Each structure stands twice: as structure tokens, then as C-alpha cells.
Amino acid sequence: MRRSMIFCLVATLAATGCGVGAEPAAAPSAGGKVTLTFLVFETPNLDAKFWDAAIARASAKVPGVTIKKLVTPNVDRTGYAKQLDASGNLPDILQSVNPAGFAQAGKLAAFTGEELKNFIAPTAGAVDGKIYQLPYNTQVIPVIYYNKDAFAKAGITATPKTYKELLDVSAKLKAKGVTPFVVGGGGADTWADMYPLTGTIATDVYSKTPDWLTRRAAGSVAFKDADFTKAAQKVADLAEQGYIDPAGLSRSYADSEQAFRDAKGAMYPMGSWFATSADNTKPPFEIGAFPWPSDDGAPVTPTFTGGGTSVSAKAADVDLAKKWALAFDEDKENNDAFVKADGSIPAIKGYVPPSDMGPVYNATVAIYQQGMKDGSIVNAFSQETGDGSLPPGLADKAALAVQDLITGKKSAAEFSAYLDDQWTKATQ
Incomplete structure (x- = not known):
């Protein structure tokens, strides 16, 4: 996902036809002891059906959590998250929202080194040495x-x-x-x-x-x-x-x-x-x-590497929210779905894309893999996160x-x- 923007990662994708922010998704988990709000965005590639299925897969792995889906109603999902925060309604979990500002203000919970052990670039997007957004996805831009x-x-x-x-x-x-x-x-x-x-x-x-x-x-x-x-x-x-x-x-x-x-x-x-x-x-x-x-x-x-989920420091249950966020971003089926729908390059150790991906996707991944091999990876201007990013x-x-x-x-x-x-x- 592009997310700048990406985008975009993040805000980097155009989000058109997005739904209304307060609509819940039917994605209950076993037990349903804690309800957590999850802010997502919808695009032609990542529609409501896509998110509902991905939420259900993660929830099945974390008993005791019910997810209430919120949908960004415009392109600027980071801006919308700021509006919610200003009204005292920052969601418990946020997808592809730029953590800049939120992290420095103590609004987000940091992930530990142990929690980041399965990520290829566990320090990507660090703010004062701490990670507030899971670095689950890499994009080559351009x-x-x-x-x-x-x-x-x-x-x-x-x-x-x-x-x-x-x-x-x-x-x-x-x-x-x-x-x-x-x-x-x-x-x-x-x-x-x-x-x-x-x-x-x-x-x-x-x-x-x-x-x-x-x-x-x-x-x-x-x-x-x-x-x-x-x-x-x-x-x-x-x-x-x-x-x-x-x-x-x-x-x-x-x-x-x-x-x-x-x-x-x-x-x-x-x-x-x-x-x-x-x-x-x-x-x-x-x-x-x-x-x-x-x-x-x-x-x-x-x-750009990042674009994953972040967790509010005031979530209804921070530990469960982090556990659910990790389940969402590390789930093999979820990553396969992101790859097929949105050309993601998951930055998860040991992840292998589906074997039936097309030639353009494979050529794109080859560019990234060559960059890793020859050590030519640099930041993508305007997509940076963490300390070394644009205001x-x-x-x-x-x-x-x-x-x-x-x-x-x-x-x-x-x-x-x-x-x-x-x-x-x-x-x-």
C-alpha cells in the first residue's frame, strides 16, 4: 500500500468511494471481552469486503477481541485520525496512519524488540529509537x-x-x-x-x-x-x-x-x-x-517500509490491541490478499508471495530484491517516516x-x- 499520503503509505494511495467513519464491521472474535476500534481506508483495490475478511482472520487468532471497523471518509487518513484525536476519539488501532506527531505526543504505544522479531526492517520509521507503526510492507517508489x-x-x-x-x-x-x-x-x-x-x-x-x-x-x-x-x-x-x-x-x-x-x-x-x-x-x-x-x-x-498498524496508548486494552495488530500484519493469508489486491511487498521474514503473481509484479519485486542485494536502498522522498521525515x-x-x-x-x-x-x- 502506498501510504502517505502511503501510502500515504502514507497517505501515498488514492482512496475513492470511502465509507462513513462510524460504520462497524461484523468481525467478532471468540469471547468478545474487549471491543477495539480499527481505523482503515477503502480504495477500489481494498474495498469493504477485503477489510472485513482480513479483520476476521486476525480476530480468529486473538480470542477475547471484537473489532469495530471505522473507515476514513476522505483521502487524508492521517488528517482524519487527527480530527478524531482532537475530539478525544483516537481509534484503538490505526492502519497506515503516519505516526509523526502522534508518537512524539505520547498518543501511541511502542512495540518491543520481541514483538518486532518477525519483521525484516524492525527499526524502519523509528521515532527516538522506538517503533510505533509496524514496518510490515515495502514499496519501491518510483x-x-x-x-x-x-x-x-x-x-x-x-x-x-x-x-x-x-x-x-x-x-x-x-x-x-x-x-x-x-x-x-x-x-x-x-x-x-x-x-x-x-x-x-x-x-x-x-x-x-x-x-x-x-x-x-x-x-x-x-x-x-x-x-x-x-x-x-x-x-x-x-x-x-x-x-x-x-x-x-x-x-x-x-x-x-x-x-x-x-x-x-x-x-x-x-x-x-x-x-x-x-x-x-x-x-x-x-x-x-x-x-x-x-x-x-x-x-x-x-x-518506503512501514504502513502497518499502530496502537493507541489509551486503547481499551493496549496489550490485546498490540497482539491483534501483530496478528493482522503477520497473517499469511492477509499478506497474500494485500499482495494480490495492492501489489504489496510484505517485509515479513520468510514470507513468500503467491506463486501465481503476474509478470509486472514479479519484475517489480526483482527491482527491490536487486536493491537489497547491491545495497542501493534509500528513502523515497516525501514518503519518509520516523525521525528522518518531512514535517x-x-x-x-x-x-x-x-x-x-x-x-x-x-x-x-x-x-x-x-x-x-x-x-x-x-x-x-
Whole structure:
């Protein structure tokens, strides 16, 4: 799941058609001695039926718990959780809600090392050395998904390994009348425009300085510095050269995805959750996948690991809530369901995805596995959690400003200066 946003992880997914927040799910467990509220979100991939089944599986493993499901009524599930908290109604368990702010204020219960023993990255998203959200899922952000037919018709015989080769590929596609990149971000889905920038920040900034945002918090670096501004300039240049169509920014996330399926562009930089959708919809062309390339071709793999459940420090029964949260995130059938519905890459030790996953998902997982093998994993800009993350709300402001960068309303230097200004306002 993308969750930023992802998204998104988290808020990173577009959540459309969500239900009303106070509706309970029929997911009682044996005994039903304690009732715990569980805040989830619904998307076309993760609908009410999906959540009800997953809740029932976890509840069967934790006798004495009855789960009352709450559904975020809008895209911003972290914002909705803050509204509930402000009214004294923070749910007992929260799914894919950014713990920033909640953890520092003592609102969430920390998980112990013993409780995290089955997770591949047990320290991911740590706040002051403690984990407040189970790091159960990894996403590669972005992957460049591409139309193999469009590449072949443009005489492109190999995927680009360097950034110059990416520009060469883009030029060949444009020469054939094909828009190189599909980039959206309309309406409530402004987050969807971030991924070219997330790619260039990974290759130009985070690959050299993995703790860059921690240093930004300490004041030793700034967005206006040359490396960050250079990364932003690359995105502006893609638009100026006609490789990104600014008109596409009016498309919602769903419409952008459909535009790629309709061959309105040859490359689609998106989070790895697109992989399952690509396999399930089967457009009239074959889809491939490759990582965002660096200048020198050295591998860089931007990822997010986290997005799991958190537990309120004032839950009706904190120990049972944590036990249930672990059962939910570690359940093999639940993880299989997340993989099949939402392209998850579960970060659970020993987990093996279903053998019948499609070629796009398998290609996406191969990118992640190669990143693990060659040690090229870095954070995905705007998706960070824990101590080294953007201040609350800044990811959303950055997404809006990326639109100005692509349309030419802001230069790269102005974009960087804007982020510095917004950082100051968010941290005063």
C-alpha cells in the first residue's frame, strides 16, 4: 500500500468511494471481552469486503477481541485520525496512519524488540529509537513502468541504465509522436505528481547523503542547496523538453493510470502498488519495469517500509490491541490478499508471495530484491517516516509545488526556496 499520503503509505494511495467513519464491521472474535476500534481506508483495490475478511482472520487468532471497523471518509487518513484525536476519539488501532506527531505526543504505544522479531526492517520509521507503526510492507517508489510496444516502435531495444539514456529514450519516443511520461495529479490526487522528483532526489541527493532530511532538521543542509535544486531542475527540464505533458496534471490518479493503459504515454513513474493493477487489467500491450536511472548508472532503489498498524496508548486494552495488530500484519493469508489486491511487498521474514503473481509484479519485486542485494536502498522522498521525515503537511505542499515546477510557474530555485520557507513555517 502506498501510504502517505502511503501510502500515504502514507497517505501515498488514492482512496475513492470511502465509507462513513462510524460504520462497524461484523468481525467478532471468540469471547468478545474487549471491543477495539480499527481505523482503515477503502480504495477500489481494498474495498469493504477485503477489510472485513482480513479483520476476521486476525480476530480468529486473538480470542477475547471484537473489532469495530471505522473507515476514513476522505483521502487524508492521517488528517482524519487527527480530527478524531482532537475530539478525544483516537481509534484503538490505526492502519497506515503516519505516526509523526502522534508518537512524539505520547498518543501511541511502542512495540518491543520481541514483538518486532518477525519483521525484516524492525527499526524502519523509528521515532527516538522506538517503533510505533509496524514496518510490515515495502514499496519501491518510483518504478518506471513502460509500454514495451511503444519502445519497440521507437527503435528502443534496451531499458535505460543512465539518466542520459533515459533522456535519449524520451527523445526517440517524442520523435515518434508519443508522450514519454504519463504524470497526473489532479483534484485530491496531487501526490501522484511527485514521482519524477522522488526519483531524481533518490539518485542525486539521497544516494550521496542517505540521512539528508535528518541533516535538514539539524540545519546543516537546505533545499536551496545545489544537489537538491539540481534534482528539481531535472523535473523542470523534462517538462520543458516536452517529455512530461503539463496538461496531464489535471488527471486524477485513476485517470492517469488509465491514460497509461490507453497508450497516451510510454512511461509511467509510479509506486510499486501499480504492479498488481497492471497485471490484473492486462492492457493491449506488454508492460515492463525498470528503476529510475542515476547519472552514472549506479543502482539507486528508493523505498518506503512501514504502513502497518499502530496502537493507541489509551486503547481499551493496549496489550490485546498490540497482539491483534501483530496478528493482522503477520497473517499469511492477509499478506497474500494485500499482495494480490495492492501489489504489496510484505517485509515479513520468510514470507513468500503467491506463486501465481503476474509478470509486472514479479519484475517489480526483482527491482527491490536487486536493491537489497547491491545495497542501493534509500528513502523515497516525501514518503519518509520516523525521525528522518518531512514535517507534517509538507509532503502535500511539495506535491502542489511540483505542479508549478512542471508548468513553469516556479523555477527549480524558486521551488527549493519555497520548500525551505514551508519547512520553517511547519517547524516554528
